[in-house]
Amino acid sequence: MNVPEPSTELVQRAISVRRAATYLGQSTDIQRKEALGAIADALSLCRKEIVSANQQDLKRSIENGLSESLLSRLKLNENKLDAAIEGVRKVACLPDPIGIRQLHRQLDEGLYLERLTVPLGVIGVIFEARPDALIQIASLALRSGNAAILKGGSEAKLTNEAIVKAIDHGLGNSSINSDAICLLTTRRESLSLLRLDGMVDLIIPRGSNDLVRFIQDNTRIPVLGHADGICHLYIDSAADLDKALRIAIDSKCQYPAACNAIETLLLHKDIAPSFLDKAIPFFNESGVKLLGDQVCNSLGIENKAEESDWSTEYLDLVLSVKVVSSIDQALDHISRHGSRHTDSIVTNDPKTANKFLHSVDSSGVFLNCSTRFADGFRYGFGAEVGISTQTLPPRGPVGLEGLVTYRYFLKGDGHVVSEFASGAKSFSHKDLGL
Amino acid sequence: MNVPEPSTELVQRAISVRRAATYLGQSTDIQRKEALGAIADALSLCRKEIVSANQQDLKRSIENGLSESLLSRLKLNENKLDAAIEGVRKVACLPDPIGIRQLHRQLDEGLYLERLTVPLGVIGVIFEARPDALIQIASLALRSGNAAILKGGSEAKLTNEAIVKAIDHGLGNSSINSDAICLLTTRRESLSLLRLDGMVDLIIPRGSNDLVRFIQDNTRIPVLGHADGICHLYIDSAADLDKALRIAIDSKCQYPAACNAIETLLLHKDIAPSFLDKAIPFFNESGVKLLGDQVCNSLGIENKAEESDWSTEYLDLVLSVKVVSSIDQALDHISRHGSRHTDSIVTNDPKTANKFLHSVDSSGVFLNCSTRFADGFRYGFGAEVGISTQTLPPRGPVGLEGLVTYRYFLKGDGHVVSEFASGAKSFSHKDLGL
Incomplete structure (x- = not known):
């Protein structure tokens, strides 16, 4: 691995975070709610310091030539901060994800x-630029009874320090130990964090695809995140073309920088001419650059799509368009080039719809609606920890449930396995109410 | 990574397995049940060939000087084969884990x-020696609608080939494509399997800790498995010593080679003298070699435990014993040396019990019973895919649910996000019956 061994000091800090996590795991719902309230209050009290720290970060970053888009993510003015504080109070109101009984079974008399x-x-969180992400992820972690080790980008150093100081202060006014939130400040520490397997249970990267991929390749700790969002919209021959156009425009244009925006539009050959006839002016008007395969080029799309386009996440107002001769060809294309994020079909044929929904193995498979709905808030989770494109659960948009696991509790009265192995006893396996 | 790039031929095979998986994912419960029945029948028909292939494998392995314990795992006589075939029929009878609705929500009128x-x-399965494991894991994979790429040890080559030939034959008599089960035969292929991320969704290693650790370090594919099982039994000052001794003997001796057998016994100082007084003769009688800390040595345990003993998985009739002055010291020891597998406390004090059960972050935390209960069959899962010591779900003993994931299906009628973003519409988020 390309990451340095953790320093003794980092290990010591991780041990104290772990200890705080053990206590936090035994805290009550009310204690955790109150702690979030105290954090929100402390952040409000420290508004001036945080915003002024952010202005220093911005000034330095402008001098260092940080790009416009990163500067806009880095910026934390009073409005954005207020929204983040409001977010903390909302997270406090989410239902407690801890202590939910998923199984309750009698194994034998007296053995439950x-x-x-x-x-x-x-939780280990590595994020770039956005300091409001720190506030959000810290509150989600605490709400679900987790401690967190956070590493922000160096460009947001002063802002992050001011935020964590306020969080510390808030926790000081609560019954939760402030060791539960720990901020790392050097790049060396951030990398070593990846080596803390056994001490850190989950890494959440918040940043570019490159960051996520680097982390996935350099840690044994599970990573919640997605490297790519190559989403498709397939417009079938049996589609309502007005709806199809609405959905296509929304899926591409409503927020093109999001991972759930489409990168490729697949058109059934039977509707391709009439659809493109209508669609090209609309896309032009919305500033979308279309790249087409050969058939599309003959139907009015000027720019050519290269082979690499089918696997490119533009995150921009660019859309590759391909004509397919059947649903099977569409499925094959998605299976080959998709990233198992979210794919949608527009059709009025229930059989075709069914085939699509049960053949595409993405975390979201949609019928007659925009891919942009693939989002924790829109799904009604109340919060989004991240979107995962791995196959194993949690996949897709992940709410607080992504920050919890389960434990088996077995309570007996001197029960031993040898009596069951010998046949003297047998298991009752009787399910009880949850 | 230390593993070779997959060959073109392996990629081609993986593509056909993946295609079979897509069809399998759309098969019905009955189709999969019938396929397992057909496999069981075919294995019965091929009993002679399989057993005779196994005898050749055994003969060659004896000549190659394979160890006694590996030879006993490799051996597949008619009795063991019959039990494995019976296992296939049992897996067929397990409830279908596919198509279970976990969430059902109206997001808006017409958007569900x-x-x-x-x-x-x-599923990619890499297993050493035991050919009956191939039969078991293939049937679990098919029952849950998964295809599988299997790689067995070279010592079992002929047996595995005979088994897969029979499975192929069985699938040929069913509606499931026989491409769904694929056997790899060379070591090079087995290693390249680890590079098939995107084509293989889960790796299940069945073998030594070293094998599991090697695999975890050399693949981006999620791995279901556990590297260590360092389980503890803590006997509290408020314990019933007769029950404690029963539980200790069972946890160590009932099957010492299992990962859920204890490796360390922690004794509260108040009961240590009287407990050891009783226990030492019993352990001696059972052939258990005791290794003690200094206090234990003064209480009659002759052998000294070295520092490394607290982190050693003996998988044998060896037990390290330590005296602690409090429950906190016991918790600290477990947190430092445990592998988050299964730990048990013996006590009649509800407060101490509660503290233990909520502080130890192992997948199984037990009260007044043997650690040997940590097992999918004993928990009533009907099958065990593996035991996971990772923190994220699935953890602990994993039944068929470890081989399934979920997908979000969203069905609308032209719904787009922009209407919700503009405030023209708002989400209803109304939960419907499951």
Whole structure:
């Protein structure tokens, strides 16, 4: 691995975070709610310091030639800060994800098995630029009973320090130990964080695809995140073309920088001419640059799509368009080039719809609606920890449940396995109410 | 990574397995049940060939000087084969884990979200020696709608080939494509399997800790498995010593080679003298070699435990014993040396019990019973895919649910996000019946 061994000091800090996590795991719903309230209050009290620290970060970053888009993410003015503080109070109101009984079973007389949700323990978060992400992820971690080790970008150093100072102060006014939130400040520490397997239970990267991929390749700790969002919209021959156009425009243009925006439009050959006839002016008007395969080029799309376009996440007002001769060809294209994020079909044929929904193995498979709905808030989770494109759960938009796991509790009265192995006893396996 | 790039031929095979998985994911419960029945029948028909292939494998392995314990795992006589075939029929009878609705929500009028369990896709299984494991894991994979790429040890080559030939034959008599089960035979292929991310969704290693650790370090594909099982039994000052001794003997001796057997016994100082007085003769009688800390040495345990003993998985009739002065010291020891597998406390004090159960962050935390209960069959799962010591779900003993994931299905009627973003519409988020 390309990452340095953690320093003794980092290990010591991780041990104290872990200890705080153990206590946090035993805290009550009300204690955690109150702690978030105290943090929100402390952040409000420190508004001036935070905003002024951010102005220094911005000034330095402008001098260092940081790009416009990164500067706009880095910027934390009073409005953005207020929204983030409001977010903390909203997270406090989310239902407690801890202590939910998922299984309750009698194994034998006097021997009872329960499976209850518990916090993961310690979350490691590595994020670029956006300091409001720090506020959000710290509150999600605490709400679900987890401690967190946070590493922000160096460009946001002063802002992050001011925020964590306020969080510390808030926790000081609560019953939760302030060791539960720990900010790392050097790049060396950030990399070593990846080596803290056994002490950190989950890494959440918030940043570019390159960052996510680097992290995935350099840690044994599970990573919640997605490297690519190559989403498709397939317009079938049996589609309502007005709806199809609405959905296509929304899926591409409503917020093109999002991972759930489409990068490729697949058109059934039967509707391709009439659809493009209508669609090209609309896309032009919305500033979308269209790249087409050969058939599309003959139907009015001027720019040519290269082979690499089918696997490119533009995150911009660019859309590659391809004509397919059948649903099977569409499925094949998605299977080959998709990233198992979200793919949608527009059709009025229930059989075709069904085939699409059960063949595409993405975390979201949609019918007659925009891919932009793939989002934790829109799904009604109340919060979004991240979107995962891995196959194993949690996949897709992940709410607080992504920050919890479960533990099996078995309570007996001197029960031993040898009596069951010998046949003297047998398991009852009787499910009890949850 | 230390593993070779997959060959073109391996990629081609993986593509056909993946295609089979797509069809398998759309198969019905009955189709998969029938396929397992056909496999069981075919294995029965081929009993002679399989057993005779196994005898050749055994003969060659004896000549090559394979160890006694590996030879006993390799051996597949008619009895063991019959038990494995019976296992296939039992897996067929397990409830279908696919298509279970976990969420059903109206997001807006005409816009409905469902979350349904679906197969993972393609499972990669790497196992050493035991050919009956191939039969078991293939049937679990198919039952849950997954295809599987299997790599067995070279010592079992002929047996594995005979088994897969029979499985192929069985699938030929069913509606499931026989491409769904693929056997790799060379070591080079087995290693390249680890590079098939995007084509293989989960790797299940069945073998030594070293194998598991090597795999975890050399693949981006998620791995279901556990590297260590360092389980503890803590006997509190408020314990019933007769029960404690029963539980200690069972946890160590009932099957010492299992990962859920204890490696360390922690004794509260108040009961240590009287407990050891009783226990030492019993352990001696059971052939258990005791290794003690200094206090234990003064209480009659002759052998000294070295520092490394607290982190050693003996998988044998060896037990390290330590005296602690408090529950906190016991918790600290477990947190430092445990592998988050299964830990048990014996106590009649509800407060101490509660503290233990909520502080130890292992997948199984037990009260007044043997650690040996940590097992999918004993928990009533009907099958065990593996035991996971990772923190994220699935953890602990994992049944068929470890081979499934879920997919979000969103069905609308031209719904677009821009209407919600503009405030023209708002989400209803109304939960419907499951």
